[in-house]
Amino acid sequence: MAQPLSGFTVVENDSFVAAPSACLALSQMGAEIIKIDPLKGGPDIDRWPITAEGRSIYWGTLNRGKRSVAIDLRSEEGQELAQSLITATGDEPAKTGIFITNNVGRSFLTDDVLRAKRDDLIHVKVQGSADGGPGVDYTVNAETGIPGITGPAESPRPANHALPAWDLLCGQAAVTAVVSGLLQRSTTGEGTYAEIALKDIALSAVANLGWYTEALQPAGEREKHGNHIFGTFGTDFTTSDDRSVMITAITRRQWQALVDSTGMTAVIEALQTALGIDLSQEEARYAQRETLEALFKPWFAARTLDQVSAELAGSGVLWAPYRSIGEVAREAAGASAAGGSEDAGTGVIRGLASDQLGDMLVGANPIRFDGEYLSGEQPTVLGEATHEVLSEKLGLTQTELGRLSDSGVLNS
Template sequence: MTVKPLAGITVFENDSFVAGPSSTLALSQLGAEVVKIDPIKGGPDIDRWPITDEGRSIYWGTLNRNKRSVAIDLRSEEGQELAQALITSPGENAGVFVDNNVGRPFLSDEVLRARRADLVHVKVQGSADGGPGVDYTVNAEVGIPLITGEVGSPGPGNHALPAWDLVCGQAAVTAVVTGLFRRATTGEGIYEEIALKDIALAGVANLGWYTETLQPAGERAKHGNHIFGSFGSDFRTADGRYVMITAITRRQWGNLVKVTGMTDVVTALEASLSTDFSEETDRYTYRDLLESLFRPWFASRTAERITTDLEGSGVLWAPYASMGEVAQSVLDSDGSGVVRSIESEALGTMLVAANPIRMDGEYLFDERPTTFGSDTHAVLSERLGLESAELGRLVDAGVIAS
């Protein structure tokens, strides 16, 4: 069994939604003990969709598994003191805090660092000026929706995936690990801030997309399901399924032409247009023409036949699958892939992912469901030495969950 690299480290979090919780989930999968401190009635995402028929949040349960859940009345002075004491509790492998809270000055870095100078504190923000922001508003601001969607459609095209949240979560993991390294080598703590909008701006800028707008052609137009700058699009099969075909390299293009029997047609077309489709730019320039050329081949074959024809051909392709189909394939698998099932008393069968980083050829997978507030007493007892009488008093006073 591979030893998890962060085994022995304790991370505290006070956050909600995707970026922060996804970062601490990843840290837990790398071996850290994660203690999630939430308001006594839950954070703003405690009931967020998707939900079960009984109204329990699948969203919260999935992102916050593998963690110890502590529920405290963070509006009370006594509850605030408990939260501060937990986050700054002693131990060379403790003193790590991830948050994205706004309006909780008792959890500010200044206050916490006064209690523990070597604190590794990572704060996730909406924007660098402290303003609010979520994936869907940030994505709108950086330009992506206006190049997303069908050709000629006038408005923006939002997408379902909170991509910037997920990238930001992994940046927070990097921040925690680098903070731990700094503390291990210098003895000093660190305060690191990550703005979701900065993550999005940096991602788009580093792809060269803003520089592209400075060229004579100006801003990019929408191009539907075509891959920008190369050849790739979706094709409908005879039985109403869809496949995604890409030809980014010369070899992939040549294999696609060969397997579809289009060699002579493509050669003649290149001659008539004085072009060379082995060049990526030319494939993109004539993308609509090439799509119409290949469309009948796919339309005349079932998805099963296309699978038979393309497997082992060197064509880069994939069938489109619904989420339900993917889920069923996981249930039908041998359970050794990145996505696996665990059972939860509250949510039933959960399909969850191991950390995608394979170590010594293995996924790190040791998953357990988390029940909101269930670890409150144990954590306060272990970390702060509170005995049962004091815990009972705090319950009676409404400071902690029962």
């Protein structure tokens, strides 16, 4: 199918996760992404994880499918080139003039400067905080209060999580800002300047879950309680072969399926009678979560993972085995090698060959258009498209490109 953003050109000047992930998502929907990089790359060019040769898997994965243009952004000529790329109209002005950034301190890329060159510019800026202060996912997360309710119940220390969730959510908000800007420009002819603070993303998300309102209730702040699901019953269990599974019983149907499948009907009925409670109610299951965990624990401990899987198959119990990153990677790599990219559960993960990084595993766009994942992006090499893009977009001749290379504005 035709990609929804085919023909659109987006220019980015950014680093790390939020803004690059936004541009990756736009690329996967068909947009051409021109990434303006410093000559030696941005501060994330060597960010871990890395290959055995020391090349950044992080940078190469988040920035694939983009045309990297490496410019000396400290020089006046380099700054003018960057401005020209961002504000170029091309043959279809309605599909150009889109800029995403998270840079700080580059006065030549402020909205006032760029909008003076193109007044219908769609400019999306990702920030740390709304007052312009710095912030990354890890510091923002600390300020949300989430680490205080994460981790083992017996630990007084806050617990971070490994996933940069706020960065990823911020990236998708940036995509929304771009699409909203395009809609506004198509209907009014006006451009957009949208600022998105990572801290605002996190605080807004937690507030919209009702968690801050909850903290003001008479019961006070929520306490951490390990892997138990708040407000219902769900936790992890260990099998006889030392595998872990996550069991959830959120709805009445799921709860009844768990009770029936594990042969616990009589035990649960006796517990309800003894305590005068109704465990079909979520709040009752949550209140008795530790007792229920102890009751179900022997059933899982007496079975291997394969046996648990066989006995719960088709039962209506909502559960999943815990898998390591390596297990997921090996399964996806095997499916890719076998041509099984459409296999359920791995269809969104694809193999991609890269001269710099070797065999990569990358994610397709998780939005399935007409039942299909959109993918097909190619690896990106720092500065590889510099001369091609400047010639194509700005009309620079080989002589001009040579002069810029000789003067150090561009790499040779």
